Amino acid sequence: MTKKQIFINSLYHENAVWRQILGICSALAVTNQLMNSLVMGLGVVFTLAFSCFTISLLRNYIPARIRMMVQVLIIASYVIIVDLFLKAFLPDISKALGPYVGLIITNCIIMGRAEAFAMKNTPLNSAIDGIGAGLGYAFVLLIIAFFRELFGFGTFFGFQILGQWWTKWSIMVMAPSAFFMLALLMWFVYNVQLKNKKD
Amino acid sequence: MELNVFILFMAAIFTSNILLTNFLGMCSYLSVSRQIESSLGLGFAVFFVMTCTTALNYFVYYFVLVPLDIVYLQYIIFIIVIAAFVQLTEMVIERLSPVLYYSLGIFLPLITVNCAILGVSLFMVIRNYSFIQSVAFGAGSGIGWLLAILALAGIRQKVNDTFVPAGLRGAGLSLIITGIMALGFIGFSGIAVIQ
Numbered sequence: 001m002t003k004k005q006i007f008i009n010s011l012y013h014e015n016a017v018w019r020q021i022l023g024i025c026s027a028l029a030v031t032n033q034l035m036n037s038l039v040m041g042l043g044v045v046f047t048l049a050f051s052c053f054t055i056s057l058l059r060n061y062i063p064a065r066i067r068m069m070v071q072v073l074i075i076a077s078y079v080i081i082v083d084l085f086l087k088a089f090l091p092d093i094s095k096a097l098g099p100y101v102g103l104i105i106t107n108c109i110i111m112g113r114a115e116a117f118a119m120k121n122t123p124l125n126s127a128i129d130g131i132g133a134g135l136g137y138a139f140v141l142l143i144i145a146f147f148r149e150l151f152g153f154g155t156f157f158g159f160q161i162l163g164q165w166w167t168k169w170s171i172m173v174m175a176p177s178a179f180f181m182l183a184l185l186m187w188f189v190y191n192v193q194l195k196n197k198k199d
Numbered sequence: 200m201e202l203n204v205f206i207l208f209m210a211a212i213f214t215s216n217i218l219l220t221n222f223l224g225m226c227s228y229l230s231v232s233r234q235i236e237s238s239l240g241l242g243f244a245v246f247f248v249m250t251c252t253t254a255l256n257y258f259v260y261y262f263v264l265v266p267l268d269i270v271y272l273q274y275i276i277f278i279i280v281i282a283a284f285v286q287l288t289e290m291v292i293e294r295l296s297p298v299l300y301y302s303l304g305i306f307l308p309l310i311t312v313n314c315a316i317l318g319v320s321l322f323m324v325i326r327n328y329s330f331i332q333s334v335a336f337g338a339g340s341g342i343g344w345l346l347a348i349l350a351l352a353g354i355r356q357k358v359n360d361t362f363v364p365a366g367l368r369g370a371g372l373s374l375i376i377t378g379i380m381a382l383g384f385i386g387f388s389g390i391a392v393i394q
Contacts, residue, residue, distance in 0.1 A: 021230070024222070025224070073279075106317050174385065183370075186366065
C-alpha cells in the first residue's frame, strides 16, 4: 500500500468509530460543544501519531509478553504532554474536558492502531496511519458535535446562528442524544458505503 | 465537598451512572453484551476491580503523589496500579478457585483497558472525594455499570429475533437501546445529582 492509501484507509474505509466501534466513550462525552470536540480530536491525533511512531520505532525491542504495558506507558507519556499543554494554554477547555483528556490513554483506538498496525510497519507509515485514524475520529466528533450544539444551544462554535425563535432542545445537551446521534451516523455511513460498493 | 456517603452511592448507581451519563466503559459494554451470563461475569469483575482500585489509587494519590509533588504523573501511576491489581487478581483467582477463574478470568485482561475504571479514579481526584466517599463512589459506579450491561444484554436477547435494518444491526441498535435506557435513567435525577 502507498502512503496515501494507508491514510485514506484508516481515515474513511476502516474508520475507527463507525467501522471498528472503537473509542466510543469520548466520542459521546465531549460532543455537546464543537470547541471541546475540536480540541479533543486534535489531542487524539497528536497522541495517535506520536505513540504509533514511537511504538513502531521500538517494535523489535518490545518483549511480546509485556507489550501491552509498554504500549500503555508510551501512550500515557504523550497524553501527559497533551494534558499539561491544555492546562497551560487552554485552561477553560481543559476544565470542561475534565477527566476525558486522561482517558485518551484507555481510548481503544490508540491501542487498536498500535497493536494492529504499528507493531508490524515502519515508523513513518505508522505515523501516517495514526494521523489518518485520529483525523477520522476527530471528523466523527465534529459531525456529532455540530448537530448537538446547533440544536441544543442554537450556536456554531459559540456564535449564535439560530435566533430567538428557536426553542432549544435540551435533550441534545444531555447524554441520551449522544447515543442516538452516533447510531444515526453509523446507519447513514453504512448506507453510503453500501451504495458505493454497488456502483 | 460534603456529600452524604449513602446519597453519593445511590447517585453513582442511578443519576450519574458511569456508563449512561458519563459514557465510560462503552467498548466492552458493546462487545460483551450478547449474553446475560457473560455480561454478568464481566459486570462483577468490573465492580470488584473498580471498588478496590479506587481505594488503592486514593492512597497512592494522597500519600505518594501529593507529598512527592509528582501529581502530573497520575495517569501513568493509576494505570500501573490498575494493571498490576488486575494481574494479581487473575493469579489469585486462578490458584484459589479454578471454577471462578474460568467464568471470570477471561474478562480480567479486558478490564485493564476499560476506561470506566481509570475514569472513576480520575473523577475521585477532580471532585476531591474523601476516602469513604471514594469507596462509595467506586462501588456505586461498579454496580451502576453492572446494571447497565445486564439490562442491555437482556434487551438484546429479546431483540435478536426481530427485524432490524441492516445498517443498525449490532452496535447501532445497541446504541439506540442505550439511549432509551439513558432517557429512562434521567427519571431518577430527582434523588441527587453529582457533578
